[in-house]
Amino acid sequence: MLSSTNTITPAGYGRFREYLQKVCGISLSDNKQYLVASRLGKILERENFSKIEQLVDALDRPMNAKLKEEVINAMTTNETLWFRDTHPFTILREKVLPEMTGAPLRIWSAASSTGQEPYSISMVIEEFKNARPGVLKPGERIVATDICTNILQHAKQGEYDSLAIARGLGPDLQGRYFDKLDDSTWKIKSHLSSRVDFKYLNLIDSFAGLGKFDVIFCRNVLIYFTVDLKQDILRRMHASLKPGGYLFLGGSEALSGLSDYFEIVQCHPGIVYKAKPR
Structure with a gap:
């Protein structure tokens, strides 16, 4: 289970950043490990992954399209309201x-x-x-x-x-x-x-x-x-x-x-x- 930002190594975070930018364009800054941990924690626990690298490896496999969709959904910000900014x-x-x-x-x-x-x-x-x-x-x-x-x-x-x-x-x-x-x-x-x-x-x-x-x-x-x-x-x-x-x-x-x-x-x-x- 990915329980804290400390379990995301710099190398692992770098791999996930590269993957996310490649598949949907989202560019994470250097200090967003806490965001990744909070949004993907349940997925990592369910899949029994202890490191973010394991998730990236799984996402690269063609048979895991559903997992890819789930990760993108989790990492997408959906803040909105009616007539935003007027x-x-x-x-x-x-x-x-x-x-x-x-x-x-x-x-x-x-x-x-x-x-x-x-x-x-x-x-x-x-x-x-x-x-x-x-x-x-x-x-x-x-x-x-x-x-x-x-x-x-x-x-x-x-x-x-x-x-x-x-x-x-x-x-x-x-x-x-x-x-x-x-x-x-x-x-x-x-x-x-x-x-x-x-x-x-x-x-x-x-x-x-x-x-x-x-x-x-x-x-x-x-x-x-x-x-x-x-x-x-x-x-x-x-x-x-x-x-x-x-x-x-x-x-x-x-x-x-x-x-x-x-x-x-x-x-x-x-x-x-x-x-x-x-």
């Missing part, structure tokens, strides 16, 4: 959606976690359509992707307990867009969830098959990647945007070295990045 959703409603008068709108939520972001986007679309009928063409779609398989299943169900539903969601929207299933569970209404398609996706892999988008939300995920991988993902996201499409990043994230791909649009408060033609 201003990106204000920008979407007031700046971006009024420009989307062509083909049916397509939005990609690239780290959808338990579903709060794509469902928040769906609520913004619904509010906009009610306030300005006829601006958006019918048939809007939201593609929501994540690498964490158990989280995706949760998101597809669209059910949240009272604590989760209260994080960032006002009572007016809660009453308007959710059905109460019992004293502690709420489910998003079907006309909002029906425009969201949840899919598994590892951002280090190709996402060209998802098609082209008017808007991409890629928030609070690139901070876990190396600079080179981050730039690679952003270049490929540029290729996935329609001409003049918009990219939203997290509050602590910024573009670096990609001024040929995106221009900054100041929105006071907040910014959004607009794809330049190439």
Whole structure:
């Protein structure tokens, strides 16, 4: 059993860091042994592994795909809430959606976690359509992707307990867009969830098959990647945007070295990045 950070040797931790970055892009810093121990402790105990090296050896075997999925799920951070940071959703409603008068709108939520972001986007679309009928063409779609398989299943169900539903969601929207299933569970209404398609996706892999988008939300995920991988993902996201499409990043994230791909649009408060033609 891996009982403390002391049982993770520097060499073992280095091997696990390399493996995690190779398979999903997550780059752990030098001092995260405690995080690995806390998140993988139950898996290591169940598998009767006394060292992290034994886990890495097992993960390298092709027949252990389920174990690999379980480890990635455990190491993925899924912190989220409704309308996180507020201003990106204000920008979407007031700046971006009024420009989307062509083909049916397509939005990609690239780290959808338990579903709060794509469902928040769906609520913004619904509010906009009610306030300005006829601006958006019918048939809007939201593609929501994540690498964490158990989280995706949760998101597809669209059910949240009272604590989760209260994080960032006002009572007016809660009453308007959710059905109460019992004293502690709420489910998003079907006309909002029906425009969201949840899919598994590892951002280090190709996402060209998802098609082209008017808007991409890629928030609070690139901070876990190396600079080179981050730039690679952003270049490929540029290729996935329609001409003049918009990219939203997290509050602590910024573009670096990609001024040929995106221009900054100041929105006071907040910014959004607009794809330049190439």
